[in-house]
Amino acid sequence: MFGLCNTTEKYTKNFITLQRCMISTIYVLLEYYGHSEMQSTSQIPNNYDIDYENLIFYKNFQRIQPSQNQTTPNLAKYWITYIKPQDSNIINNLIKDKFKDRCDLLKHLKTFMKVKVDDTIYLKALLCDCESVNYTEIKEIVSQALIESKGITQKIKIEKADIPLNKPFDKDLNKKWSSEIWPIVWKGNPMIQELHESYKSFKVENDLKYIKLITELANSKHEDNQLPVVTIFVDPKIDRIISTQLDTRSPQNPIKHSIMNCIEEIAENECCRRKTASEEDSKASSNNYLCLNYHVYTTHEPCTMCSMALLHSRIDKLVYIKDSTITGSIGRESGNGYMIHLSCSLNWKFESFKYIGDQYNAPSIDEYIEV
Numbered sequence: 618m619f620g621l622c623n624t625t626e627k628y629t630k631n632f633i634t635l636q637r638c639m640i641s642t643i644y645v646l647l648e649y650y651g652h653s654e655m656q657s658t659s660q661i662p663n664n665y666d667i668d669y670e671n672l673i674f675y676k677n678f679q680r681i682q683p684s685q686n687q688t689t690p691n692l693a694k695y696w697i698t699y700i701k702p703q704d705s706n707i708i709n710n711l712i713k714d715k716f717k718d719r720c721d722l723l724k725h726l727k728t729f730m731k732v733k734v735d736d737t738i739y740l741k742a743l744l745c746d747c748e749s750v751n752y753t754e755i756k757e758i759v760s761q762a763l764i765e766s767k768g769i770t771q772k773i774k775i776e777k778a779d780i781p782l783n784k785p786f787d788k789d790l791n792k793k794w795s796s797e798i799w800p801i802v803w804k805g806n807p808m809i810q811e812l813h814e815s816y817k818s819f820k821v822e823n824d825l826k827y828i829k830l831i832t833e834l835a836n837s838k839h840e841d842n843q844l845p846v847v848t849i850f851v852d853p854k855i856d857r858i859i860s861t862q863l864d865t866r867s868p869q870n871p872i873k874h875s876i877m878n879c880i881e882e883i884a885e886n887e888c889c890r891r892k893t894a895s896e897e898d899s900k901a902s903s904n905n906y907l908c909l910n911y912h913v914y915t916t917h918e919p920c921t922m923c924s925m926a927l928l929h930s931r932i933d934k935l936v937y938i939k940d941s942t943i944t945g946s947i948g949r950e951s952g953n954g955y956m957i958h959l960s961c962s963l964n965w966k967f968e969s970f971k972y973i974g975d976q977y978n979a980p981s982i983d984e985y986i987e988v
């Protein structure tokens with residue numbers, strides 16, 4: 618009898634422990650994915666080598682992205698106009714034609730919001746940001762589009778509206794911002810979506826190859842007083858190095874950081890190419906962004922100047938090895954926490970990763986030096 622009681626007690630204790638474990642596991646999952654996201658956890662492909670908690674791909678590359686617990690929207694003023702539902706195609710074509718940047722950056726926003734004015738249904742259409750185009754210009758653009766499509770002039774109403782630049786991280790917040798600010802597309806937790814999108818285009822062998830190369834160069838002998846900071850720019854379409862540069866700053870020229878040197882070299886090469894290329898070749902192969910969709914590998918997290926230069930050059934991906942906790946502009950905890958590569962207020966974004974493996978190492982430098 619005594620033994621039976623003991624056994625029953627043991628089973629009860631085990632059951633309670635098991636139950637607690639299950640509850641805490643569910644609690645952790647709820648905390649991490651947001652309570653509306655339980656369904657999406659079951660959709661995570663099991664062949665992906667991703668550490669979801671620490672945002673690490675292939676155990677070596679940590680994706681740099683903001684924490685997902687922001688509950689307030691980063692608002693911006695955008696132009697909107699009122700149209701009849703049957704004119705939505707005209708606006709869709711206008712946006713594709715004139716405001717493609719806006720489409721790419723704000724994929725999470727719906728283009729139209731249904732409204733009722735004097736018992737008539739209209740659509741509010743989201744156009745572009747108020748900073749890049751003024752009221753007269755946007756009115757003229759919309760007016761022209763409607764005239765060209767319908768052949769008639771009509772009264773146009775243009776207004777300013779707030780829109781959220783950041784994506785809500787769970788379904789309830791999505792619903793709240795959609796009803797209070799502007800309708801937002803919901804395809805599941807945006808952090809998981811972004812992580813998967815990024816992972817699909819990740820070529821780990823190439824990244825390791827270039828990380829190895831920059832660490833070898835940084836660790837080889839340099840001239841006295843030269844910083845062991847190395848950057849390479851790669852065109853991933855052809856897997857070819859376009860530029861390799863060291864930091865060559867001097868008191869006379871303090872901005873010759875390795876990234877700036879690479880961009881300068883690429884610009885000079887492009888100038889030469891344009892001088893010698895025939896007119897037809899120039900038209901066929903030139904674009905307005907020198908480093909469009911390039912991958913950049915650098916030994917040390919870049920400073921604000923270099924990060925902005927990468928953004929203006931429209932690179933696709935940055936991989937660095939050492940944090941610049943005081944002077945960097947990419948890491949979540951670095952410098953002023955700008956995370957320039959994902960800044961909502963700029964017109965381009967790029968992927969950023971920190972190499973966290975222990976196979977390759979970059980030399981340490983003074984943490985107050987901007988690189």
Ligand SMILES: [Zn+2]
Pocket residue numbers: 874876919920921922923924987988
């Ligand atoms: Zn720099």
